[in-house]
Amino acid sequence: MRIFTFCTIETGQFFSSGHTNNWAVLVCTSRFWFNYRHVANTLSVYRSVKRLGIPDSHIVLMLADDMACNYRNPKPATVFSHKNMELNVYGDDVEVDYRGYEVTVENFLRVLTGRLPPSTPRSKRLLSDDRSNILIYLTGHGGNGFLKFQDSEEISNMELADAFEQMWQKRRYNELLFIIDTCQGASMYERFYSPNLMALASSQVGEDSLSHQPDLAIGVHLMDKYTFYLLEFLEEVHPASQANMNDLFKVCPQSQCVSTPGHRTDLFQRNPGSVLITDFFGSVRKVEITKDTINLTSSLKPLIQSGDMQIESLTYVDQLPVAEIIHQKPKQKDWHPPDGFILGLWTLILLVFFQTYGIKHLKHIF
Amino acid sequence: FRFPSPIGHISTCPSLIGQCCKTHPGSFQEELVIRPLHSGDIYASFQFRTLWDTDFLQEGQKVSHYRLFPKSLGQVLSKFSVRELHISFTQGFWRTMQWGQPFIPSPPGAELWVWFHDTVSDVDGNWKELTNVLSGIFCASLNFIDLTNTVQPSASFKPLGLGNATDHRFLRYATLPREIVCTENLTPWKKLLPCGSKAGLAVLMKSEKLFHSSFHSQAVHIRPICQQCSSKAWELRQTLNVVFDLHTSGQGKKEWSLFKMFSRTLTEACPLASSSKVYVDITDNPEGELFELSPATPLLGQAVVLGDRRTYSVYDLSRAETFGQLRSFNLLLRWKGDSGDMLRPLLHAERYVAGFGLQTGEIHTVIYNNHPYRAFPVLLMDSVPWYLQLYIHTLTVTSKSRDNKPSYIHYQPAKDRHRPHLLEMLIQLPPHSMTEVTVQFERALLKWTEYTPDPNHGFYVGSSVVSALVPSMVAMRTNFTQDQPLFSSFVPVKEESSYFVRVYTEPLLVNLPTPDFSMPYNVICLTCTVVAVGYGSFYNLLTRTFQVDEPSPPLSKRLANLIRRMRGVPLLT
Numbered sequence: 040m041r042i043f044t045f046c047t048i049e050t051g052q053f054f055s056s057g058h059t060n061n062w063a064v065l066v067c068t069s070r071f072w073f074n075y076r077h078v079a080n081t082l083s084v085y086r087s088v089k090r091l092g093i094p095d096s097h098i099v100l101m102l103a104d105d106m107a108c109n110y111r112n113p114k115p116a117t118v119f120s121h122k123n124m125e126l127n128v129y130g131d132d133v134e135v136d137y138r139g140y141e142v143t144v145e146n147f148l149r150v151l152t153g154r155l156p157p158s159t160p161r162s163k164r165l166l167s168d169d170r171s172n173i174l175i176y177l178t179g180h181g182g183n184g185f186l187k188f189q190d191s192e193e194i195s196n197m198e199l200a201d202a203f204e205q206m207w208q209k210r211r212y213n214e215l216l217f218i219i220d221t222c223q224g225a226s227m228y229e230r231f232y233s234p235n236l237m238a239l240a241s242s243q244v245g246e247d248s249l250s251h252q253p254d255l256a257i258g259v260h261l262m263d264k265y266t267f268y269l270l271e272f273l274e275e276v277h278p279a280s281q282a283n284m285n286d287l288f289k290v291c292p293q294s295q296c297v298s299t300p301g302h303r304t305d306l307f308q309r310n311p312g313s314v315l316i317t318d319f320f321g322s323v324r325k326v327e328i329t330k331d332t333i334n335l336t337s338s339l340k341p342l343i344q345s346g347d348m349q350i351e352s353l354t355y356v357d358q359l360p361v362a363e364i365i366h367q368k369p370k371q372k373d374w375h376p377p378d379g380f381i382l383g384l385w386t387l388i389l390l391v392f393f394q395t396y397g398i399k400h401l402k403h404i405f
Numbered sequence: 406f407r408f409p410s411p412i413g414h415i416s417t418c419p420s421l422i423g424q425c426c427k428t429h430p431g432s433f434q435e436e437l438v439i440r441p442l443h444s445g446d447i448y449a450s451f452q453f454r455t456l457w458d459t460d461f462l463q464e465g466q467k468v469s470h471y472r473l474f475p476k477s478l479g480q481v482l483s484k485f486s487v488r489e490l491h492i493s494f495t496q497g498f499w500r501t502m503q504w505g506q507p508f509i510p511s512p513p514g515a516e517l518w519v520w521f522h523d524t525v526s527d528v529d530g531n532w533k534e535l536t537n538v539l540s541g542i543f544c545a546s547l548n549f550i551d552l553t554n555t556v557q558p559s560a561s562f563k564p565l566g567l568g569n570a571t572d573h574r575f576l577r578y579a580t581l582p583r584e585i586v587c588t589e590n591l592t593p594w595k596k597l598l599p600c601g602s603k604a605g606l607a608v609l610m611k612s613e614k615l616f617h618s619s620f621h622s623q624a625v626h627i628r629p630i631c632q633q634c635s636s637k638a639w640e641l642r643q644t645l646n647v648v649f650d651l652h653t654s655g656q657g658k659k660e661w662s663l664f665k666m667f668s669r670t671l672t673e674a675c676p677l678a679s680s681s682k683v684y685v686d687i688t689d690n691p692e693g694e695l696f697e698l699s700p701a702t703p704l705l706g707q708a709v710v711l712g713d714r715r716t717y718s719v720y721d722l723s724r725a726e727t728f729g730q731l732r733s734f735n736l737l738l739r740w741k742g743d744s745g746d747m748l749r750p751l752l753h754a755e756r757y758v759a760g761f762g763l764q765t766g767e768i769h770t771v772i773y774n775n776h777p778y779r780a781f782p783v784l785l786m787d788s789v790p791w792y793l794q795l796y797i798h799t800l801t802v803t804s805k806s807r808d809n810k811p812s813y814i815h816y817q818p819a820k821d822r823h824r825p826h827l828l829e830m831l832i833q834l835p836p837h838s839m840t841e842v843t844v845q846f847e848r849a850l851l852k853w854t855e856y857t858p859d860p861n862h863g864f865y866v867g868s869s870v871v872s873a874l875v876p877s878m879v880a881m882r883t884n885f886t887q888d889q890p891l892f893s894s895f896v897p898v899k900e901e902s903s904y905f906v907r908v909y910t911e912p913l914l915v916n917l918p919t920p921d922f923s924m925p926y927n928v929i930c931l932t933c934t935v936v937a938v939g940y941g942s943f944y945n946l947l948t949r950t951f952q953v954d955e956p957s958p959p960l961s962k963r964l965a966n967l968i969r970r971m972r973g974v975p976l977l978t
Contacts, residue, residue: 070859138546367560
């Protein structure tokens with residue numbers, strides 16, 4: 040949250056970004072216990088984004104499997120990012136919007152493009168407009184040009200690029216930051232062609248992204264290297280921080296990450312050095328201070344009951360009315376004759392007719 | 406309920422004609438019941454009840470001022486014309502034989518059953534939208550509830566609230582046995598409480614402790630009730646049942662405290678609550694020989710719950726002296742002796758799949774009646790998904806190795822990919838017997854896209870529901886009064902000699918024949934290779950001509966040819 044001050048430099052910076060609200064779409068696409076690290080990756084970005092001010096109503100969190108309450112987890116309701124269980128990124132206040140089998144390519148693309156069925160609740164929708172900055176974070180297993188969803192389907196880089204183009208055409212974002220942490224992640228942003236997109240990936244084409252450290256008590260690798268160092272970087276960022284994108288590009292150099300992180304800024308209009316981290320990871324809240332008094336008119340009217348309230352005999356129903364159940368008549372449904380009965384009946388009539396009156400009448404029919 | 410006069414009893418004004426802007430729009434009560442179990446485990450049950458005298462379904466009057474009642478649920482009730490709503494999320498299975506009967510039973514996974522108002526014209530449409538809205542409120546995948554797993558019971562699940570009409574066309578029941586319960590379901594549930602998780606009993610709900618238990622169930626029950634039976638009020642009950650295991654909670658000592666169970670102690674009651682109490686069941690400990698309870702309390706209460714008269718030590722959190730000098734209340738329960746065998750519960754049910762192979766199988770449901778001399782009827786409801794095709798002609802019900810014909814059977818066969826099987830039977834259980842219901846089934850082949858991403862895990866079949874009126878040892882109270890504690894006033898009692906109980910069986914996990922999902926890829930690769938090699942070579946042979954192409958001659962030969970051309974002599978090849 041930024042406090043509105045009268046300092047001109049602050050004012051200038053406040054209005055330079057051009058966005059009025061922030062959204063985040065965080066997706067973990069892997070299932071099964073040994074992919075614990077992908078859930079931990081997504082939850083650490085969720086934690087940072089919440090800490091920097093984006094509320095739950097503006098975050099669409101998709102986790103393909105449940106690690107916290109998995110029966111294999113020796114510490115239920117926790118997901119750790121550091122070994123020796125230093126940091127629980129799951130916490131006590133978490134709202135997952137899409138979980139388990141709901142994390143599919145179709146649902147992900149529908150969330151991005153906004154083409155959801157009308158009965159979808161608000162918490163599952165990305166209600167962004169043309170002044171929204173959106174952060175999209177994907178993690179899972181991937182390859183050259185695709186990302187695997189739940190071991191059964193995949194999304195290609197062309198589909199992703201087309202989805203972003205749809206978003207641009209419908210003016211669903213002002214600026215978009217795309218971060219991906221998978222093997223050969225840079226292949227996923229190669230095909231982007233819409234404006235105002237900035238992308239970061241944990242490895243180049245032909246390289247694998249590696250996991251960071253296992254925890255012997257839990258038995259699996261806890262985080263991926265890139266997101267681990269990204270989390271460490273984001274823990275230093277606070278809502279009024281002036282860190283910019285160039286610092287983000289320097290996160291996890293090859294000496295730490297073994298793979299070479301990549302980024303793409305040619306589609307982005309502003310200079311990355313002038314883009315603040317909090318433009319995407321934090322949340323803009325504009326506060327207007329006024330010194331005038333505002334009168335609130337009372338709109339409560341007295342409740343006028345129309346006549347006598349009919350108090351019907353208020354009773355409870357018998358929970359197991361045995362006598363009533365035994366004598367219950369079955370529901371009368373419309374009776375249809377069995378299939379083929381009508382056809383058989385007509386065949387029988389025709390046969391009997393021609394049996395009695397002879398074959399010569401057949402020529403009148405055919 | 407014998408109890409020294411309660412303090413701070415807020416009475417709600419009955420809704421009369423011409424009442425304006427009600428001064429007391431409702432009341433909120435919270436209580437925690439702790440019951441030590443015979444195996445050393447402990448069962449804690451939280452209940453939060455919000456009462457509100459208003460009518461969501463009244464024509465022309467939109468409710469817009471919410472105080473204690475959560476707005477998200479109020480809007481859901483009025484938009485979908487819901488008369489009663491019961492939703493529960495459970496992790497683990499309730500072990501009746503070791504733990505007795507729970508106060509409010511629930512099956513593993515998620516269960517939702519709703520009675521709609523009789524003014525609704527399209528019940529299925531309302532049901533579909535309601536499940537989607539609830540999936541957003543509770544962060545659960547309730548949107549997977551559709552017509553393939555919804556049933557319309559014909560005799561079970563009668564409304565627990567007020568009402569005369571019981572046309573079962575307005576009832577819908579669905580269960581998702583696969584649904585996982587974790588902190589993301591607890592977080593929105595806690596936010597529905599008036600005090601949230603900031604004050605009162607809800608501060609004890611820390612997810613790290615609640616989910617590290619043998620059984621965890623959270624539920625929301627909304628129904629209309631009558632207050633002194635002159636006016637209608639809406640009741641919202643939020644219940645959380647949890648059973649902590651002695652050995653996994655560590656330290657090995659046979660003692661329990663609020664701090665050990667929840668890693669928190671109580672510091673104050675919820676300021677919005679009209680009553681906030683903690684009850685500890687001391688019926689098995691009349692002289693204090695089984696366990697020792699501290700701090701001691703002079704308040705004792707008795708209640709008839711589940712057909713038995715139980716005695717409770719009561720701690721009233723609205724009194725300042727309960728918190729003592731340290732302003733913190735921590736209950737300590739130390740086991741002294743070894744408890745004997747638990748009294749066997751009168752009704753118990755089990756279910757399992759028999760058979761071998763991936764084609765056929767048999768579902769066995771076993772119901773035990775442990776009453777020594779009384780027989781009583783039970784209503785068994787089974788909802789089996791369509792891909793387990795039941796052969797109803799093989800249905801047998803046997804008690805004491807003799808055929809037991811049910812007095813009422815309602816069977817609705819499944820329609821592939823449209824509706825599940827529904828089987829409801831009213832069976833009379835002979836005293837001290839075991840009744841077995843068996844039915845054979847065949848597994849269907851699903852289409853390729855209908856398999857889940859992990860099909861080798863298996864497919865779940867929801868729990869069976871056994872509803873019964875069990876003869877009670879103690880006379881039950883038939884009139885509801887305000888003074889009754891919440892845990893004994895959930896189910897309306899019509900007659901004194903029996904109490905209503907619902908028992909859920911285990912869900913089943915069956916394997917369906919699973920195809921090899923890499924086969925389409927394999928087939929495409931193989932076919933394309935064969936076509937490319939076979940047809941491609943043939944095509945080349947037919948349509949291409951071959952020419953001999955000479956490589957360019959070396960430099961010396963080219964010079965020699967140049968000289969020969971000048972001389973007019975034939976060239977070198």
